[in-house]
Amino acid sequence: MTRAAGLDRLAGFLSGPGADYAAARNTDPGREEAPTTSCLSPYLRRRLLTEEEVARAAVSAFGERGAEKFVSEIFWRTYFKGHLETHPKAWAGYRAGREAARVRLSDEPGLRRTHERAIAGETGIDGFDAWAAQLVADGFLHNHARMWFASIWIFTLRLPWELGAAFFLRHLRDGDPASNTLSWRWVAGLHTRGKPYLARRDNIREFTRGRHDPAGLNEGAASLDEEMPPREVPLPPADAAPDGPVALLLHLDDLNPETLPLGAARVMRVAGLLVSAEEACETVRAADAAAMADALARAAAHFGCPVEPMREGWAGGLPVATPYAPVGPSADALPAGCCRIRRDWDERAWPLSNRGYSRLRGAIPKLMAP
Secondary structure, eight states, rough: OOOOHHHHHHHHHHHTGGGGGGHHHTOOOOSSOOOOSOHHHHHHHHSOOHHHHHHHHHHHHHHHHHTTHHHHHHHHHHHHHHHHHHHHHHHHHHHHHHHHHHHHHHHHHHHHHHHHHHHOOOOTTTTTTHHHHHHHSSSSOOOOHHHHHHHHHIIISSSOHHHHHHHHHHHHHOHHHHHHHHHHHHHEEEEETOOOOOOHHHHHHHTTTTSOOOOOOOOTOOOOOOSSOOOOOOOOOOOOOOEEEEEEETTTTOGGGGGGTTTTTTEEEEEEOOOOOTTOOOOHHHHHHHHHHHHHHHHHHHOOOBBOSTTTTTTOOEEEEEEETTTTHHHHHHOOOOOEEOOOOHHHHHHGGGSSSSHHHHTTHHOOOO
């Protein structure tokens, strides 16, 4: 999990399936076939590649019109982060709901058995079981398969959505607190209230090229509801980079230190805060550790300074600068007093992400202007 590997993946996408992305993106061809999507999400999740550089590379390769659909999908990731920043109770609510659902697993044998069959891929539902096995084995699912899986989990198996979101965070190599939490809420009809995403047999059959044809899906379910939707709060302010010598603290939400807008700050030492999602399996934790090691090595070479172990006093009395950490494990673990530096991409896009996606989508041409 390195930036170099991400750049290779990007180059392969732009020279290959990228040209047909808009037409092919919804098709899940299966594990044995060439992907119809970029498969860049593990690198974007950790910002080994930034959303901006990937979007601009696509426009350069295909032109504005040819890259339009792909760029819009890149902005969905930005939107989810900005929306969770302005609705942090959605993350807190997920965690509280996950713990409440785990208590229910202990207290309700029927629910526990259904959950165990679901995560083991033993429900008997065509497609769903294959996706559960693929998720555990590969740490990845096609986006359309994620939507089908979540819908079947919620509406056909009637399992708590928070347990499904936790299952994804445990195994997805691109597991992101914002995208994962809000995507599950969207499928459930909580993000866009009263409008659930319902997996349909004919849709699955069409977009898996006939590989899966599940019977018995609940295609007429009503959306979930909640007593109090997460309320909007003002976007938290970022900090200006300090002048002079600083210590730079990296974290898993932004491992691109070379492009961080540091202004007149001079990085004298670097450390890494390695905090995976608490649900994460060992494979995901290993990917996180590899990405962090790559970023620390690049930072040391770029700034010409030593990498320090993350321990008390590591900064040597210098002010600590860090990339802005959006809502999630890294933000929860950052030491107090860090100077949190937000990228211009987020500074301009997140204020447009507080409601539905259409507002941000309409601003994409302006945000992408040179």
